[in-house]
Amino acid sequence: MSDISFPNEVVTRSLLRLVTVPGVDRPAALITLDNGLDHTKPNTFGPGGLTSLDAALDEAFAAKPAFIAVTGKPYIFCVGADITGLPLLPDRDAALAVGRLGHRVFARLKDSEIPTFAFVNGAAMGGGLELALHCHYRTLSGGAAALALPEVSLGLVPGWGGTQLLPNLIGIPAATQVILQNPLMQNRMLKPKQAAEMGIADVLLEPADFLERSLEWAAGVLRGETTVNRPEVDRDMWAGVLYFARQTLDQRLHGAVPAAYKALDLLETAKDADFAAGTAAEDEALADLVFSEELRSGLYAFDLVQRRAKRPAGAPDRGLAREVTKVGIVGAGLMASQLALLFARRLQVPVVLTDLDQARVDKGVAYVHTEIEKAVGKGRMDKGTAAKLYGLVSGSVDKAAFSDADFVIEAVFEDLDVKKQVWAELEKIVSPEAVLATNTSSLSVTAMAADLEHPERVVGFHFFNPVAVLPLLEIVRGERTDDATLATAFAVGRQLKKSCVLVSDAPAFVVNRLLTRFLGEIFAAVDAGTPPELADSALDPLGLPMRPLALLQLVGPAVAHHVGGTLHAAFPDRFGVSDNLRRIAESGRPVVVDDQINPEVVALLQVGDQPLTAEQVRQRALDALASEVRLMLDEGVVAEPQDIDLCMILGAGWPFHLGGVTPYLDRTGTSERVTGARFLPLGAASLPA
Helix, strand or coil: CCCCCCCCCCCCEEEEEEEECCCCCCCEEEEECCCCCCCCCCCCCCHHCCCCCCCCCCCCCCCCCCEEEEEEECCCEECCHHHHHHHHHCCCCHHHHHHHHHHHHHHHHCCCCEEEEEECCCCCEEEHHHHHHHHHHHEECCCCCCCCCCCHHHCCCCCCCCCHHHHHHHHHHHHHHHHHCCCCCCCCCCCCCHHHHHCCEEEECCCCCHHHHHHHHHHHHHHHCCCCCCCCCCCCCCCHHHHHHHHHHHHHHHCCCCHHHHHHHHHHHHCCCCCCHHHHHHHHHHHHHHHCCHHHHHEEEEEHHCHHHHHHCCCCCCCHHHCCCCEEEEECCCCHHHHHHHHHHHHHHCEEEEEHHHHHHHHHHHHHHHHHHHHCCCCCCCHHHHHHHHHHEEECCCCHHHHCCCEECCCCCCCCCHHHHHHHHCCCCCCCCCCEEECCCCCCHHHCCCCCCCHCCCCECCCCCCCCCCEEEEEECCCCCCCHHEEEEHHHHHHHEEEEEEECCCCCCCCHHHHHHHHHHHHHHHHHHHCCHHHHHHHCCCCCCCHHHHHHHCCCCCHHHHHHHHHHCCCCCCCCCCCCHHHHHHHCCCCCECCCCCCCHHHCCCCCCCCCCCCCCHHHHHHHHHHHHHHHHHHCCCCCCHHHHHHHHHHHHHCCCHCHHHHHHCCCCCCHHHHHCCCCCCCCCCCCC
């Protein structure tokens, strides 16, 4: 038992029942983790939950069952520690005690003489996955929505055995991917099939009768009819993998994420240390990190992504949304083709692409078909689903194909006159209720709809590239966009599994406006005579996901130059026009080659003789960011600072370890120095709301 407690812990109780399993001479002890709430409130472990599991294990061992199995409530196994309680711990000793309690309770499953099984029926993250790793055997449902050890993304490390058990189960390369690489890549989750292939689970079972099949499988193991073969871990490559991982972290994060380096050290320990020593090292690492600024930042960012993103501020009543039974896409280029695949996969309705000629249409449809084939080849899509998607996506050179579409989105050249012409043509074809959505990255939605008979059904629907990866969708309300259109846009965004943020119709909206202002300082420094390599590396101490010139290449110099021109026209005093950026865009040359700035691009530059230091470049970029955030909030571009933070995290990859943009600027004193005030009240970004 433990004297530690988390205020307001929703205790996940461990409910024990003895079940009869055919072919086994004694009942099995089945422990179900259940916090008493539905699947939208997942099971977590605080001290109360760990104590309940400890008591259930006492009962289970006393019953002398044939085996002990742990499973979860419907759709959820357990998503880990109750992280909201960690920052409330009074001191380091309390943090150590939490780590030790989890280790002690979970170790009972690992050290048991009675066979132990984890029946992972649903989402298993963090401490939930670590609990499963302590069991002797693991079954996994093909319907499990999320599998991960995401702690590093929050500023922590897997603290209940994950760093010691996982590499010794699946090998150091795969363990490094799960513990380090995936959390730092927008907290990427494992799919059940991938987890099974790695060896995290011993068998993958269908979700429909998962528990029954798991019990049968466990009985087969006990009777010796089912043999679990686990390949021997290659220990010779251990040091080399970790050396390469450390180099990668240095190049990408530049020491900015202490948790990542702690995790590396623990993975190194796992090679030779006994389990008790390894878990003691985890306890110490956890205690060091619990009171760090990175954890508080990570928790703030996590709360935005998990809660605010699911309840968008300002979104209209869902009941106003219209049904969408067919989608039209104007254009058949790369962005349009990506959208076609996304809409078909998520909405499961007919999607039709149009373009100026048949060759372009055919190329767009072929792209979709190729991507479907790739997904099948990689095992990410079954052939039945693929066949259905092939049938849903079609193309036409005649916009009359949109006559029965409920939702039409354009992805044509970023020119206001071109887009206005598209909508003028379409308004004569589609029904008066059809939603007209624009994927514009910077142009005015209001101006685009100004000449239409029904401007109220035009809405901004701004995706980020690559469409399948970045989760943000900026939904832009024009001056005359009505609630039914807006509600439909949000409903479609949810169906597409995007995180939607409502933004007003301001130039470049949120992400592109802030990135253009922020990175504009980098290009201005180069224009002034700062060596490109120095200007490009000036932001390294922040640990951003990529350097400015690599980001420029991802966005596309032509797109960046166009957005910059739009913002210069709107705000000439703050957004300059870089002739060097224009030259790069016109050259068509890659900005970065093999992670190095392209010398051919450097040769194009015409620069001054007033170079800046790295510190000056970095401070000017942060000052510009603070200034622009304040102006955007004053203009009402979004409801609150948290929405700006959410947009930058999900649309620009702003790191969790920095928290949101606004708390980072507050924490560094930049907000008050530049704008005279903080963006958030003191303490507002220290803990989840």
